[in-house]
Amino acid sequence: MANQRPAADGAGAAFPLAPWLFSGSVLVLAGVLFFGIATRVSLANDIDIVARAGISRVLRGGIPDLVDTFLLILVMFAAYAGALRALWLGFRHAFAAAAAGIVLCSLAMLPAMPLTSPDAVHLAADVRTFWLHGKWPADFSGTPDKVDDPVANEVRVFRSNPSGYGPLAYIIGGAALPFVGDSFRANLVGQKVIAGVFLLGTALAAGIIARRFGGKAAFTAGFIGLNPMMLWQYPGDGHNDSLMAFFGVAALGLATLPGWGARAGAALAGLASVLCKYALLIAAPLLAAYWFPRWRLAVAGAAAGLGLVLLLAYAFGLGPVRNGTLGPATAVAPSNPWGVVAGLFSIEGRGQDRMVFFGYVIALGILAAVAARHRLETGRDLARAVALVMGLFLFAAFPGFLPWYLIWFLPFAAIGGDRRQLWWAAAWSAAAFLPVLALNWQLSINRAWNIPEPVRWSVVLAWSLTLLAVWLGPRLTPGAPRLPARAAGPRRARRRRSISVREAGRRA
Numbered sequence: 368m369a370n371q372r373p374a375a376d377g378a379g380a381a382f383p384l385a386p387w388l389f390s391g392s393v394l395v396l397a398g399v400l401f402f403g404i405a406t407r408v409s410l411a412n413d414i415d416i417v418a419r420a421g422i423s424r425v426l427r428g429g430i431p432d433l434v435d436t437f438l439l440i441l442v443m444f445a446a447y448a449g450a451l452r453a454l455w456l457g458f459r460h461a462f463a464a465a466a467a468g469i470v471l472c473s474l475a476m477l478p479a480m481p482l483t484s485p486d487a488v489h490l491a492a493d494v495r496t497f498w499l500h501g502k503w504p505a506d507f508s509g510t511p512d513k514v515d516d517p518v519a520n521e522v523r524v525f526r527s528n529p530s531g532y533g534p535l536a537y538i539i540g541g542a543a544l545p546f547v548g549d550s551f552r553a554n555l556v557g558q559k560v561i562a563g564v565f566l567l568g569t570a571l572a573a574g575i576i577a578r579r580f581g582g583k584a585a586f587t588a589g590f591i592g593l594n595p596m597m598l599w600q601y602p603g604d605g606h607n608d609s610l611m612a613f614f615g616v617a618a619l620g621l622a623t624l625p626g627w628g629a630r631a632g633a634a635l636a637g638l639a640s641v642l643c644k645y646a647l648l649i650a651a652p653l654l655a656a657y658w659f660p661r662w663r664l665a666v667a668g669a670a671a672g673l674g675l676v677l678l679l680a681y682a683f684g685l686g687p688v689r690n691g692t693l694g695p696a697t698a699v700a701p702s703n704p705w706g707v708v709a710g711l712f713s714i715e716g717r718g719q720d721r722m723v724f725f726g727y728v729i730a731l732g733i734l735a736a737v738a739a740r741h742r743l744e745t746g747r748d749l750a751r752a753v754a755l756v757m758g759l760f761l762f763a764a765f766p767g768f769l770p771w772y773l774i775w776f777l778p779f780a781a782i783g784g785d786r787r788q789l790w791w792a793a794a795w796s797a798a799a800f801l802p803v804l805a806l807n808w809q810l811s812i813n814r815a816w817n818i819p820e821p822v823r824w825s826v827v828l829a830w831s832l833t834l835l836a837v838w839l840g841p842r843l844t845p846g847a848p849r850l851p852a853r854a855a856g857p858r859r860a861r862r863r864r865s866i867s868v869r870e871a872g873r874r875a
Contacts, residue, residue, distance in 0.1 A: 487605030563602030623746030794836030
């Protein structure tokens with residue numbers, strides 16, 4: 368696995384069968400998504416089942432359905448690997464082919480009901496609450512149970528809870544309203560289309576930025592947009608994190624261009640990302656450290672200190688934001704190691720609040736360490752630093768981790784092109800399906816295979832397999848580029864070199 372172009376991206380064929388390998392892999396991927404997933408659990412099912420979500424509510428065959436779905440996921444990732452191999456080898460018009468493949472696979476997932484989360488149903492109601500009823504969906508006065516609306520009336524899960532998105536997410540979500548009327552299914556599909564469009568936008572924008580950094584645009588775009596987990600969660604389940612990811616990627620691209628105009632654009636794009644969803648805010652100090660290398664230690668300290676102050680203010684109820692509008696940011700999900708610990712020791716209530724607080728303290732420490740010590744001389748260095756912060760945040764420090772949050776990490780790993788981060792992102796995307804399947808079929812697994820607490824075991828297995836892939840994967844791809852060695856010498860000399868390199872780039 369690599370993200371480096373030996374010559375011009377997509378110019379000529381390094382391997383004459385690469386276009387055929389890519390086409391065949393994408394057709395297999397799209398075929399499995401459509402015939403194996405979307406038409407088996409489609410929106411043609413009963414509305415009440417759609418509203419409540421859960422793939423096992425539709426596939427009621429127990430273990431046979433679980434095994435079939437698992438095998439289909441394996442086939443999808445095999446096809447994904449084949450497509451990436453072809454894009455890495457290169458062929459003419461590879462970038463356009465990657466875009467077409469993403470569109471085809473996204474369309475294949477549109478008929479599917481939200482398979483593993485009810486969030487898209489809530490989101491469809493929230494968008495209507497914002498646009499048609501003039502209420503704020505992130506407040507308890509704007510919850511679906513307080514709005515008389517044909518879509519809000521179909522919300523079953525978290526019906527009395529507000530959502531936790533920013534205003535721009537609701538504004539953009541309104542783009543579907545002129546086309547969907549009052550139909551529940553049409554409104555749901557509208558949000559799925561928007562999520563899929565922004566997944567495509569994130570992939571293409573990342574590819575363009577990677578090309579500027581010397582990487583392969585087509586490989587980068589395919590790594591993101593053809594990832595089965597991303598296709599499952601965005602055009603499939605309709606999550607809107609792809610909006611945040613698109614603006615975050617745009618901010619990275621602008622931040623690495625010379626001039627204050629580009630920096631202003633980066634700040635605006637970053638603000639747009641936060642106004643969709645606030646998660647990428649944790650990586651914002653890395654931009655300041657990249658722009659002002661002389662003060663990167665001060666930036667690291669200030670970011671950690673300010674973050675801790677805000678965290679304490681929230682913990683003691685001193686800030687304007689209250690629990691209930693932050694969603695999973697203040698919860699412990701069962702699909703990560705924090706949830707395993709909470710289950711093993713029966714930690715509930717205030718104990719879980721303390722776990723969340725401790726997790727965010729770890730995240731602040733990770734941010735400070737990366738901002739202070741990670742190499743930040745080039746745009747690719749910045750992408751790798753952002754990927755490292757977001758990846759470690761999700762992998763080790765975020766008790767509320769859910770599988771669709773991987774888009775917070777995946778695009779930046781793809782742009783940075785470090786082979787360990789690429790293996791980390793790809794392997795974790797595959798392994799994260801294990802807790803998804805265990806959550807949906809846990810009763811069947813317990814009864815048929817006598818495995819107590821299958822979700823906990825699936826989390827342990829998923830995280831272990833990911834770590835194994837990070838260690839073993841780079842050894843299986845010796846041709847991939849290594850992360851450049853950190854320059855020797857005192858820190859002051861490294862700072863001077865970083866400044867001179869960046870100033871040379873601006874003059875150029």
